Amino acid sequence: GAGVSQSPRYKVAKRGQDVALRCDPISGHVSLFWYQQALGQGPEFLTYFQNEAQLDKSGLPSDRFFAERPEGSVSTLKIQRTQQEDSAVYLCASSRGLAGDEQFFGPGTRLTVL
């Protein structure tokens, strides 16, 4: 595709609900990253995939957060039993796969937990 896309763009959830956020990276990009951005802050790393392998999930804040990329393209970030502190913008980025490569970001999903 022309760029990284994310859906939905906005999600409102009641506390305790499960949510699933989708990321479609640029076609052929090997690396895929998820970041969480709280209001007024820079994005914070959550997890990283190289193709379908999740190589780093050190940034996931709790075991309620789960990410997958089963076929090495589309990725889903799932949050179980959402809490108010999960309210943030979730950003997805992709790159060709080398550390020096430029990363391209999607528009993000704004999650609001009531």
Place this chain on the structure above:
Amino acid sequence: KQEVTQIPAALSVPEGENLVLNCSFTDSAIYNLQWFRQDPGKGLTSLLLIQSSQREQTSGRLNASLDKSSGRSTLYIAASQPGDSATYLCAVVTDSWGKFQFGAGTQVVVTP
């Protein structure tokens, strides 16, 4: 642990003035540094990517410098315009997979 700091947190300038945005990082062992622009409610738009072996990059009115030894990068925007109003973020890559460490950003307002 790598820490990235951006000063100032906010900046307001009249149209036509040059903008100088600062980014500092604590670990000089970086692969690259990237400057982004973020408009309210939007994702990140890449402005400039500087590899660790480079000293600067230029694109139009934008120029970014990198001094790894002192852990600093500066983004210059010449002849600012109201359309330059946005939050500017710098990010460094310090692992071989490309994971970013971001600063908190500088919010810029250019007044007509």
